[in-house]
Amino acid sequence: MYPNRCAARCHKEYLLSRRSFLGLSASAAGAWLLGGCGSQAKRLGEGGPPADSLPAMEPCGPGYRCVPAVRAAFVRRKGEYGLRWPGAVYDGQAARTMYTRKIHQTAKSLPIKVDLRPEPIYSDAEADAWIAEGKQSACDGLLVVLLDRQEHAWPTANKAIATGIPTVIYSPVGTAFTTNTAAPSQKTGAVIYSTDDFAQCAYGLKMLQAGARMRAARVVVIRGGKAAESEFPQLGIKLRTVPASAFLDIYKATPESKEMLAMADWYLRAAREVSGATRQDVINGARSYMVARKILQQEQADGITMDCLGVLGPSKMSLPCLAWSRMNDDGIPAACEADLGAAASHMIVQYLFDRPGFQQDPVPETAHKAIIGAHCSCPTRLNGFAEPPEPFILRHHHAQRDATTQTLWRVGQDVTSIDVQAAGKDKPVEMIVSSGKVLQNVSVPPAGGCVVSVMVRFDGVDDVLAYPGFHQVFFYGNFRRHLIDFCRLLKLQARVV
Numbered sequence: 001m002y003p004n005r006c007a008a009r010c011h012k013e014y015l016l017s018r019r020s021f022l023g024l025s026a027s028a029a030g031a032w033l034l035g036g037c038g039s040q041a042k043r044l045g046e047g048g049p050p051a052d053s054l055p056a057m058e059p060c061g062p063g064y065r066c067v068p069a070v071r072a073a074f075v076r077r078k079g080e081y082g083l084r085w086p087g088a089v090y091d092g093q094a095a096r097t098m099y100t101r102k103i104h105q106t107a108k109s110l111p112i113k114v115d116l117r118p119e120p121i122y123s124d125a126e127a128d129a130w131i132a133e134g135k136q137s138a139c140d141g142l143l144v145v146l147l148d149r150q151e152h153a154w155p156t157a158n159k160a161i162a163t164g165i166p167t168v169i170y171s172p173v174g175t176a177f178t179t180n181t182a183a184p185s186q187k188t189g190a191v192i193y194s195t196d197d198f199a200q201c202a203y204g205l206k207m208l209q210a211g212a213r214m215r216a217a218r219v220v221v222i223r224g225g226k227a228a229e230s231e232f233p234q235l236g237i238k239l240r241t242v243p244a245s246a247f248l249d250i251y252k253a254t255p256e257s258k259e260m261l262a263m264a265d266w267y268l269r270a271a272r273e274v275s276g277a278t279r280q281d282v283i284n285g286a287r288s289y290m291v292a293r294k295i296l297q298q299e300q301a302d303g304i305t306m307d308c309l310g311v312l313g314p315s316k317m318s319l320p321c322l323a324w325s326r327m328n329d330d331g332i333p334a335a336c337e338a339d340l341g342a343a344a345s346h347m348i349v350q351y352l353f354d355r356p357g358f359q360q361d362p363v364p365e366t367a368h369k370a371i372i373g374a375h376c377s378c379p380t381r382l383n384g385f386a387e388p389p390e391p392f393i394l395r396h397h398h399a400q401r402d403a404t405t406q407t408l409w410r411v412g413q414d415v416t417s418i419d420v421q422a423a424g425k426d427k428p429v430e431m432i433v434s435s436g437k438v439l440q441n442v443s444v445p446p447a448g449g450c451v452v453s454v455m456v457r458f459d460g461v462d463d464v465l466a467y468p469g470f471h472q473v474f475f476y477g478n479f480r481r482h483l484i485d486f487c488r489l490l491k492l493q494a495r496v497v
Helices: 012-017 026-035 038-043 092-109 124-137 153-162 198-216 244-253 258-270 279-299 308-312 321-330 340-353 480-490
Strands: 069-075 113-116 141-146 167-171 190-194 218-222 228-231 238-242 273-275 303-306 334-336 361-365 370-375 392-395 404-407 414-421 430-441 452-458 473-476 493-496
Touching (some): 069 124, 069 153, 092 141, 092 198, 141 153, 141 198, 153 167, 167 198, 198 340, 218 279, 218 340, 238 244, 238 279, 244 279, 244 308, 258 279, 258 392, 279 303, 303 340, 321 334, 321 404, 334 340, 340 414, 340 473, 340 480, 404 452, 414 452, 414 480, 480 493
Parallel strands (some): 069 113, 069 141, 141 167, 218 238, 273 392
Antiparallel strands (some): 228 238, 361 370, 392 404, 414 430, 430 452
């Protein structure tokens, strides 16, 4: 059984963290899990742009169909706690009941399959048997919930980490000293959350889900003249190269349709302003969207990237800026210029944080010690897939052709930047991470460059002339710490700037 979409354009499997669930308290997180997406649907159409009645593009790849399997277990000694921590004051049975309920709620909302051991692990021998079963099961992750600090509790956690299976250790307050957590916290392949706030454990499960979905996912790469199959190192994303002629041929054979006209007219109605772009330009952008959808269906893919300038630049066909903006709004990772790292970055942002990101060219701005993210394919639903779009202007691409959205970023908004870079042989994939705030939307013209040019001041970045990376993906929210945890869990190299 695959998840369905709600009428508000969201993905059912994304209900867990639709509105910054990651920062909620345990009680608020539980309420959100039980409340579902109905509150989001009510917000659509309340002020702002008219509601978009067109259905979101359906994902059709193996990453979308993937429902990861996680093995989970509680750990404690038998009998009363007594004097030793967590002490007789701790009601271990009540905690087990509560966390069982929350684990299953989270699993249903993601969704993932959780195989929760019926009884806690009561001894070293039981821990060894459970660990051995986990290795044989080919599961996607382990969740160890400690209800004790004594005897075999932390040794069990360490054994789980040593399996090499992505592991989340959840240790409620009273079940850990820093002497327990210091050594294992430095190991990769696992994260430890020592808190009573279950939202952190829920995010751990979300990371396990995202990692498994990425390992199952397929991205279409449109470039060159030959078909090929490859894989993004370490992340496991399957890369299917499709000759550029495929896009060109389908585009030429695709006539205008009622669906294209409806999509174009929605953008024309919803835009705060239309500057330069004609209705036909917008229709042509909608045509590129339909072409991309057909290719995704043909290739059974979860995401797409294309050598857009090389393929379409010399032609009179519409560059896919509007199409890519819309696909990212739909929750389909769509990267420009056949950039595989950007495609992976889009996928991570969407799978972890349920919102689209903006792939951009970094421009240094020395007067404000800022970076201007400039490109022409910015999504509009920056607050989340089920949230109303940010205000936008319909404009020509900076080459004064085609149509695209100039999305207006909220000044003062927290922003995170992510840049996934594939490393060489025997080196881990690196993720460059920054966080900061939006300073302004730069007007182009009179400035030159891409029509979406958002200026961001990143925390602690003074030498903007040497800001690392390229085609970084900016997205709403401060999720630097969450990405560092994701890197640790998947054994990526986090480089915090």
